[in-house]
Amino acid sequence: xxxxxxxxxxxxxxxxxxxxxxxxxSYGGTVNLFWYVQYPGQHLQLLLKYFSGDPLVKGxxxxxxxxxxxxxxxxxxxxxxxxSDTAEYFCAVRGGADGLTFGKGTHLIIQP
Amino acid sequence: xxxxxxxxxxxxxxxxxxxxxxCDPISGHTALYWYxxxxxxxxxxxxxxxxxxxxxxxxxxxxxxxxxxPEGSVSTLKIQRTERGDSxxxxxxxxxxxxxxxxxxxxxxxxxx
Numbered sequence: 583x584x585x586x587x588x589x590x591x592x593x594x595x596x597x598x599x600x601x602x603x604x605x606x607x608s609y610g611g612t613v614n615l616f617w618y619v620q621y622p623g624q625h626l627q628l629l630l631k632y633f634s635g636d637p638l639v640k641g642x643x644x645x646x647x648x649x650x651x652x653x654x655x656x657x658x659x660x661x662x663x664x665x666s667d668t669a670e671y672f673c674a675v676r677g678g679a680d681g682l683t684f685g686k687g688t689h690l691i692i693q694p
Numbered sequence: 695x696x697x698x699x700x701x702x703x704x705x706x707x708x709x710x711x712x713x714x715x716x717c718d719p720i721s722g723h724t725a726l727y728w729y730x731x732x733x734x735x736x737x738x739x740x741x742x743x744x745x746x747x748x749x750x751x752x753x754x755x756x757x758x759x760x761x762x763x764p765e766g767s768v769s770t771l772k773i774q775r776t777e778r779g780d781s782x783x784x785x786x787x788x789x790x791x792x793x794x795x796x797x798x799x800x801x802x803x804x805x806x807x
Contacts, residue, residue, distance in 0.1 A: 586736075614793050626737070626785070626798040633793055672736050679750055681727060682796060684736030 584609035584677040588685035595663055596693050603658040603688050605673035614676040615656040617647055618684075621669045629671075632656065643667070668692045696720070698799035700786050706805045707776055715771040715802045719788030726769050727796060728761055729785040737785050743769060744791060776806045 589604035607613065617629040630641025637649040647658045656673060670689050674682040699718040707713050719726050725744055729737035739753040743763045751761075758776075763769040773780055783803050787796040 616795075618798075625800040628795050628797075631795060674736075676793065679739075679752070680725070680742050680744075680792070681729075681739030681750060681753060682737070683739065684729075686734070686736050 584613075584675055584679075584683045586673050586675050586683055586685035588671075588673055588688050590688050591686065592689045592691075594691045594693065597665055598662050601658070601660040601663045601667070601690070603671055603673075603690070605656045605658065605685060606654050607656065607673075607675040607683075608654060609675060609677040611677055615647075615649060616674040616676070616682065617641065617645070617656075617658050618672045618674060619669050620672070626672070629658070663690075663692050665692045665694045698786055698788050698797055700784075700799040700802050702802060703800065704803045704805075706807065708807050709776060709778060711776050711806075713773050713776055713804065715773075715784050715804070717769045717771070717786030717788075717799060719767065719769070719786070720797055723788035723790055723797075724766070725789045725791040725794070725796075726763060727787040727789075728769070728771050729787065731783045731785055731801070733782075740771070773804075776804075778806050780804060781806045 585608045587606045615632040618626045619629045630639050632639045632649045640646045670687050672687045673685045701716045728740040731737045742750040746766045758774045761771045783801040785801045787798045789796045
Protein backbone atom coordinates (compact mmCIF):
# COMPACT_ATOMS: atom_id res chain seq x y z
CA UNK A 583 0.00 0.00 0.00
CA UNK A 584 1.15 3.51 -0.67
CA UNK A 585 1.47 6.21 1.97
CA UNK A 586 2.42 9.89 2.15
CA UNK A 587 4.19 11.66 4.99
CA UNK A 588 4.22 15.41 5.42
CA UNK A 589 6.79 16.44 7.99
CA UNK A 590 5.40 19.72 9.19
CA UNK A 591 1.82 19.99 10.39
CA UNK A 592 1.98 23.70 11.24
CA UNK A 593 4.32 26.28 9.76
CA UNK A 594 4.37 29.99 10.56
CA UNK A 595 6.41 32.35 8.40
CA UNK A 596 6.71 36.06 7.84
CA UNK A 597 5.98 37.59 4.46
CA UNK A 598 8.89 37.38 1.99
CA UNK A 599 10.39 34.36 3.78
CA UNK A 600 11.27 31.31 1.74
CA UNK A 601 9.14 28.19 2.06
CA UNK A 602 9.88 24.51 1.82
CA UNK A 603 7.30 21.89 2.79
CA UNK A 604 8.48 18.32 2.97
CA UNK A 605 6.68 15.34 1.44
CA UNK A 606 7.83 11.73 1.31
CA UNK A 607 5.91 8.82 -0.11
CA SER A 608 6.22 5.08 -0.02
CA TYR A 609 5.46 3.18 -3.20
CA GLY A 610 7.84 1.05 -5.22
CA GLY A 611 6.39 1.61 -8.69
CA THR A 612 5.75 4.50 -11.03
CA VAL A 613 3.96 7.38 -9.32
CA ASN A 614 2.19 10.57 -10.18
CA LEU A 615 2.70 13.27 -7.54
CA PHE A 616 0.55 16.26 -6.65
CA TRP A 617 0.37 19.23 -4.36
CA TYR A 618 -3.10 20.54 -3.61
CA VAL A 619 -3.94 23.71 -1.67
CA GLN A 620 -7.04 24.63 0.28
CA TYR A 621 -7.44 28.34 0.99
CA PRO A 622 -9.71 29.34 3.90
CA GLY A 623 -13.34 28.73 2.96
CA GLN A 624 -12.48 27.25 -0.43
CA HIS A 625 -12.24 23.77 -1.86
CA LEU A 626 -9.11 21.83 -2.75
CA GLN A 627 -7.35 23.02 -5.88
CA LEU A 628 -4.30 21.79 -7.74
CA LEU A 629 -1.03 23.67 -7.24
CA LEU A 630 1.18 21.48 -9.40
CA LYS A 631 1.76 17.91 -10.49
CA TYR A 632 4.53 15.60 -11.64
CA PHE A 633 3.92 12.77 -14.09
CA SER A 634 7.24 12.31 -15.90
CA GLY A 635 10.14 14.22 -17.44
CA ASP A 636 11.81 17.20 -15.78
CA PRO A 637 11.77 16.49 -12.03
CA LEU A 638 11.52 20.22 -11.26
CA VAL A 639 7.88 21.16 -11.70
CA LYS A 640 6.52 24.69 -11.71
CA GLY A 641 2.97 25.41 -10.64
CA UNK A 642 0.67 28.33 -10.07
CA UNK A 643 1.39 31.36 -7.88
CA UNK A 644 5.16 30.92 -7.98
CA UNK A 645 5.25 27.47 -6.38
CA UNK A 646 7.56 24.71 -7.54
CA UNK A 647 8.36 21.18 -6.43
CA UNK A 648 11.22 18.80 -7.05
CA UNK A 649 10.79 15.06 -7.45
CA UNK A 650 13.80 13.17 -6.09
CA UNK A 651 13.21 9.54 -6.90
CA UNK A 652 16.09 8.20 -4.80
CA UNK A 653 14.67 9.93 -1.73
CA UNK A 654 11.00 9.24 -2.51
CA UNK A 655 10.44 12.94 -1.97
CA UNK A 656 8.41 15.71 -3.61
CA UNK A 657 9.07 18.86 -1.60
CA UNK A 658 7.17 22.07 -2.28
CA UNK A 659 9.04 25.38 -2.44
CA UNK A 660 8.39 29.06 -2.91
CA UNK A 661 11.20 31.65 -2.71
CA UNK A 662 9.12 34.46 -1.21
CA UNK A 663 5.74 33.85 0.43
CA UNK A 664 2.86 36.28 0.63
CA UNK A 665 0.11 36.71 3.20
CA SER A 666 -2.33 35.26 0.63
CA ASP A 667 -0.43 31.95 0.72
CA THR A 668 -1.98 31.21 4.12
CA ALA A 669 -3.73 27.88 3.53
CA GLU A 670 -3.65 24.12 4.07
CA TYR A 671 -1.28 22.26 1.73
CA PHE A 672 -1.65 18.59 0.86
CA CYS A 673 0.79 16.32 -0.88
CA ALA A 674 -0.75 13.37 -2.74
CA VAL A 675 0.43 10.35 -4.69
CA ARG A 676 -1.23 8.21 -7.31
CA GLY A 677 0.46 4.84 -7.57
CA GLY A 678 -1.05 1.50 -8.46
CA ALA A 679 -4.63 2.63 -8.00
CA ASP A 680 -6.54 5.56 -9.45
CA GLY A 681 -7.54 7.06 -6.13
CA LEU A 682 -5.12 9.54 -4.60
CA THR A 683 -3.38 8.94 -1.28
CA PHE A 684 -2.98 12.18 0.64
CA GLY A 685 -0.71 13.26 3.45
CA LYS A 686 -2.18 14.77 6.61
CA GLY A 687 -1.57 18.29 5.37
CA THR A 688 0.49 21.29 6.47
CA HIS A 689 -1.27 24.34 7.86
CA LEU A 690 0.73 27.35 6.68
CA ILE A 691 0.24 30.75 8.28
CA ILE A 692 1.93 33.80 6.80
CA GLN A 693 2.22 36.76 9.13
CA PRO A 694 2.15 40.20 7.51
CA UNK B 695 -17.40 26.34 -16.84
CA UNK B 696 -19.08 24.92 -13.77
CA UNK B 697 -16.99 22.93 -11.37
CA UNK B 698 -17.88 19.92 -9.28
CA UNK B 699 -20.91 20.59 -7.10
CA UNK B 700 -22.03 18.74 -4.01
CA UNK B 701 -25.28 18.83 -2.09
CA UNK B 702 -26.10 19.39 0.65
CA UNK B 703 -23.22 21.51 1.89
CA UNK B 704 -24.04 20.51 5.45
CA UNK B 705 -25.98 17.57 6.81
CA UNK B 706 -26.78 16.92 10.46
CA UNK B 707 -28.34 13.59 11.32
CA UNK B 708 -28.88 11.34 14.28
CA UNK B 709 -27.06 8.12 14.98
CA UNK B 710 -28.69 5.21 13.18
CA UNK B 711 -30.26 7.27 10.39
CA UNK B 712 -29.72 6.90 6.65
CA UNK B 713 -28.14 9.70 4.59
CA UNK B 714 -27.51 10.38 0.92
CA UNK B 715 -24.87 12.75 -0.38
CA UNK B 716 -24.94 13.93 -3.99
CA CYS B 717 -22.15 14.85 -6.40
CA ASP B 718 -22.48 16.54 -9.80
CA PRO B 719 -19.18 16.18 -11.68
CA ILE B 720 -17.77 18.48 -14.33
CA SER B 721 -19.62 17.89 -17.59
CA GLY B 722 -17.85 15.33 -19.76
CA HIS B 723 -15.73 13.88 -16.97
CA THR B 724 -15.94 10.10 -17.07
CA ALA B 725 -14.17 9.42 -13.78
CA LEU B 726 -15.65 10.26 -10.39
CA TYR B 727 -14.11 9.80 -6.97
CA TRP B 728 -15.36 9.99 -3.39
CA TYR B 729 -13.08 10.85 -0.49
CA UNK B 730 -13.64 11.39 3.23
CA UNK B 731 -11.73 13.97 5.25
CA UNK B 732 -11.76 13.79 9.02
CA UNK B 733 -10.62 16.68 11.20
CA UNK B 734 -6.88 17.18 11.04
CA UNK B 735 -6.40 14.59 8.33
CA UNK B 736 -5.94 14.57 4.60
CA UNK B 737 -8.66 13.24 2.30
CA UNK B 738 -9.02 9.45 2.36
CA UNK B 739 -10.04 7.60 -0.80
CA UNK B 740 -13.37 5.76 -0.69
CA UNK B 741 -14.47 4.75 -4.18
CA UNK B 742 -13.78 5.43 -7.86
CA UNK B 743 -16.22 5.23 -10.78
CA UNK B 744 -15.28 4.98 -14.43
CA UNK B 745 -18.55 5.62 -16.23
CA UNK B 746 -21.39 3.85 -14.45
CA UNK B 747 -19.35 1.14 -12.78
CA UNK B 748 -17.36 1.20 -9.57
CA UNK B 749 -13.83 0.47 -10.76
CA UNK B 750 -12.35 0.50 -7.26
CA UNK B 751 -14.33 0.45 -4.00
CA UNK B 752 -11.45 -0.68 -1.82
CA UNK B 753 -11.65 2.43 0.35
CA UNK B 754 -15.21 1.97 1.56
CA UNK B 755 -14.84 1.32 5.30
CA UNK B 756 -17.66 -1.24 5.65
CA UNK B 757 -20.91 -2.39 4.10
CA UNK B 758 -22.86 0.54 5.54
CA UNK B 759 -21.33 2.66 2.78
CA UNK B 760 -22.51 2.36 -0.80
CA UNK B 761 -22.31 4.58 -3.88
CA UNK B 762 -24.01 4.61 -7.25
CA UNK B 763 -23.63 6.43 -10.54
CA PRO B 764 -26.48 5.01 -12.63
CA GLU B 765 -26.15 7.22 -15.72
CA GLY B 766 -22.44 7.87 -15.61
CA SER B 767 -22.81 11.45 -14.41
CA VAL B 768 -24.31 12.29 -11.00
CA SER B 769 -23.26 10.07 -8.13
CA THR B 770 -24.85 9.43 -4.74
CA LEU B 771 -22.97 8.23 -1.68
CA LYS B 772 -25.29 6.39 0.68
CA ILE B 773 -24.58 5.70 4.33
CA GLN B 774 -26.83 3.38 6.33
CA ARG B 775 -27.16 3.25 10.11
CA THR B 776 -24.89 6.24 10.58
CA GLU B 777 -22.44 6.29 13.48
CA ARG B 778 -20.78 9.23 15.22
CA GLY B 779 -17.49 8.15 13.70
CA ASP B 780 -18.92 8.82 10.23
CA SER B 781 -18.81 12.56 10.95
CA UNK B 782 -16.45 14.11 8.40
CA UNK B 783 -16.33 16.16 5.22
CA UNK B 784 -17.19 14.01 2.22
CA UNK B 785 -15.43 15.19 -0.92
CA UNK B 786 -16.18 14.37 -4.53
CA UNK B 787 -13.75 14.80 -7.41
CA UNK B 788 -14.00 14.22 -11.15
CA UNK B 789 -11.55 13.87 -14.01
CA UNK B 790 -11.20 12.67 -17.58
CA UNK B 791 -9.87 9.41 -16.14
CA UNK B 792 -6.49 7.75 -15.70
CA UNK B 793 -3.74 10.10 -14.56
CA UNK B 794 -5.71 13.24 -15.41
CA UNK B 795 -6.00 15.90 -12.72
CA UNK B 796 -8.82 15.37 -10.24
CA UNK B 797 -10.98 18.44 -9.64
CA UNK B 798 -12.59 18.62 -6.23
CA UNK B 799 -15.95 19.89 -5.11
CA UNK B 800 -16.61 21.93 -1.96
CA UNK B 801 -17.59 18.88 0.08
CA UNK B 802 -20.52 17.92 2.29
CA UNK B 803 -19.95 18.29 6.02
CA UNK B 804 -21.73 15.39 7.71
CA UNK B 805 -22.36 15.55 11.45
CA UNK B 806 -23.81 12.53 13.21
CA UNK B 807 -25.19 13.35 16.65
